[in-house]
Structure formats: C-alpha cells, structure tokens
Amino acid sequence: MNREQLFENIKRKQSFLCVGLDTDIKKIPQHLLQDDDPIFAFNKAIIDATADLCIAYKPNLAFYECMGVKGWVAFEKTVNYINDNYPDQLIIADAKRGDIGNTSAMYARCFFEEGRVDAVTVAPYMGEDSVKPFLGYEGKWVILLALTSNKGSHDFQLTTDTEGERLFEKVLRKSQEWADADQLMYVVGATQGKAFEDIRKIVPHHFLLVPGVGAQGGSLEEVCKYGMNSQCGLIVNSSRSIIYADNTPAFAEAARQASKDLQQQMAKQLLEIA
C-alpha cells in the first residue's frame, strides 16, 4: 500500500485508527478458551467488529511468540484473515527488529516475502545497515522507532549530542538519507505532547505511528494539534483500551464501541485538513 492509498482510506473511513492486536491468552474472555485457536478466534471477532472503523491492524509479535508454535500459527492466520477479507487494511507487524545486515535481511524476508504484512517496526540502534534490508520491498514500509511512548524513552532518546541534536532527532534526520516518506514512517508516542512540533520540523511529510493513546495516557487532541499534516500523517494506535474494553461474550461489541468513540474524535480532527 502506498502513501496515497493510505490517505484515501483515511478520508473514506474518516479514521486514522490502528487497532493493536496485543492478544494475551490470559486476558481474553473465558468462553473463547474452548476454541481450537482462542487467539485467532478473539482476533477474528475483534477484526470483524472494527474493520470499517480503522485503517490498520498492528499485531505485536511478543504476544504471539510467547505462545510458541501455537502463537505463530495464530499470527499467520490473523494476517491471512485480514488480507483475504479486508484488503484495504495496513497490516503492521510490531516487531521492533534490527540486526546486522544479513540478519535484518532474513527478518525482512520473513515479514515481506514469507509473510503478508505491509509494515514492520524497526529499532534504529544498530544504524543504517540494520534498517536498509527492510527498505528493498515496493509498497512495504519500515516504521522506525524515534521517540517512544514509555518512560524509558527519556533514558537515551532524549540525550543531546555535541551538535545540539537529541538522539531521536538524529534518528529522524539521518534515516532520511536511507529512504523517503514513501517507504519510511516513525514511531512517536502519544505521550510526547509538544515534541511533535519539533518532530514535524524534521519530518513534515512522513506518516507517524502513534501508540500510547488510551491505557498509556496520551491525548488524541494534543497529538493532532502538534502532529497532523495536510495528508493527516498520523496513524494512531490503541490496543488494550479497545480489545479489552469488555471481558464477557459481548467483548467484540464493546471493542466496536471503543473504536467508534475514537473514530468519531478522529473525524472531527480530520475536518481541520478537509
């Protein structure tokens, strides 16, 4: 999926919501545990209930790996289900990978050739040759960690260097030598507030993947105020506050309602760039 198609989807659906499929066997409704594949059964129900309200799904690999082989099967079934039934959805494998060149090339093959995802989150610590192998696939995206939503983001990402540049700013600037806004996005946490202004000075056109609205406490309004550009430029993720909105057999309907609430707030924000 290219940048224009993504923006078309956002306008058509009046939504820039990404639903995070951080599916934890310990948190899903009890009655699903009788299913052959409870993780997939849960995901399928969530997807069917939310697909018209969001433009992306983001399964976090940790939650699937944790289940070993069964988890991997559930992940693949989930990705295939979205592709086969909702082909307009951007599928983001939230993997935060990054390794030496030949190993990153294996990860890229894993997600973009063997798998059917559209985007992978990548960690920048190891530099150019750890990121570049992910960039060789047309219509596929690298989403590079820049300024994350967690408290630990302060430990290294905000370190200022001798040029007066903070590490996350260096990541934004330097990575533009590797690819442009048609292949690269960045992770910026919703909890980072006004830092979005500084980020937009360096990457005015790029899409930002924004986790941290909901359970982590970020504000959608603030994110839009400082982070939105003329093509929206935002994919706002919510995981726990959607998929665990309810823990009864009515969980999918509750997830729909939580998504609908966010989508309606997003529609209002989109009026700003209409």
Next chain:
Amino acid sequence: MNREQLFENIKRKQSFLCVGLDTDIKKIPQHLLQDDDPIFAFNKAIIDATADLCIAYKPNLAFYECMGVKGWVAFEKTVNYINDNYPDQLIIADAKRGDIGNTSAMYARCFFEEGRVDAVTVAPYMGEDSVKPFLGYEGKWVILLALTSNKGSHDFQLTTDTEGERLFEKVLRKSQEWADADQLMYVVGATQGKAFEDIRKIVPHHFLLVPGVGAQGGSLEEVCKYGMNSQCGLIVNSSRSIIYADNTPAFAEAARQASKDLQQQMAKQLLEIA
C-alpha cells in the same frame, strides 16, 4: 547458569567459544533437505560435533522466524536438544528484543518461562522499562547491545553527548543501575578493536558477548588483548565460519575443525589469566 558456573565451564573446556546457529535453509547441505526437519537435523549435527569445544550456542531468531511455524518448531527442538543433552551449555536467544514494559514482559515470559533459554539479547533504545522485565529471572541473563560489530554501529552508538559520553558508554553506565554483572552482559563487536579498553573502564567485571570474529573480520587476539578480564569475561561468537565451513555431507566434521581451531587459539589466550 550463574557467572561462576560459566567461568568454570570456560576453564574446564579451555574455550570461551559460542557457536552461532544462524541456520539458513538456503545454505545447508543439499542432502539434508530430504529430512523431515532439515533445520533441526543440521543443528543437531553441528551441536554433536562441537559441544565439547564451546560453552554456548546462540540461535539467531531471525533465521527461525523466517521459516514461520516450521522454523519455530525447529528452534524449540534445538533448544530442548541442547538442554537435554548438553546441560552445561549457555543458550542465548539472539533476539535483540525491546519494547514497552508490558510487551517486554511478554517477551521475557516467552524466552524464560515457556522457552528454556539462559539469555536473551536486548536492544537498549527504549530504555529502562523495556529492559527490566527481562531481569526478573534468577539464573537468566540479559545481554544488552552496546557497541555492535556492524558498520551502522557508527551511526548512533558513537554519538558523543554534551557530557562527553558516547551513546554506547551511556548504555553501559546507565544499565548498571538496573542490574549487576550477575545478570547483565553486553554485546560488543569484535571489529571494535581498541574500544574494548574504554569499555573495560566502565564494565570491568561483566561478561561481553563478542560477535564478529570470522566472516565479519574481527581479530580474536585483539579482542582478548583489550577485552579479557580475570574471569575471562568474554564469550566470543562465530556463526558462518563454523556452521558453513563446508557444504558437503562432511559439514559437521568441518564445523568441528573450525571450532577446534578457534578453541586452540582461545586456550592460548586463557594462559594469560591462569
């Protein structure tokens, strides 16, 4: 496995070699492809041929994930095989994970509870709460990326901050607030030469996992000269130059010979601290 046990193994085997199981279906000997599980068949042969010459195995997750469900099965079988037959081996899942707290906790559960590995490599970019969940397991290790072996290590890891500290040095210093040398190791590439001197000033007692000898061009002698401490303090990894030493049915014997060459060089270096 604790630090003392690790050092005991090193002395007994006169080796601080880690064999990297970066097993690529496209590179293993043709005749193995007839096996039900060629990846595991290859690993098993390599392990049986090298176990008396090394003290650790390091499967890189990328190479298993790339195969989807089959790869995950091969990974689990490999880990179980090592545990059941060579319990004195340190098993390092080279995963380079790191995510917000609740997600890192899932990864930790994945490797240390569901899985049977002894150590996981972790990327530091997201800071304290992305690393800490891995530190809650007795006898298990976090191996944090510090100064990696690849060219891209120059992009961010060498950035000097306003305090005159380079990013990898900040990672070494700051992470010592989270755990000590009994739970933390660091990845330092063999290609980094004299930087080992600077690293030993900050972490004199920690074990360092050193990739980059062999195919990547690092020198074992230089690593030992600048990086060895009184308890060895080094686990030197070689992957490709051991496991792909030969591509015929004699591959395991060739892997043994390549391991033996390294082990003998290591035995000489260990005389320095005897």
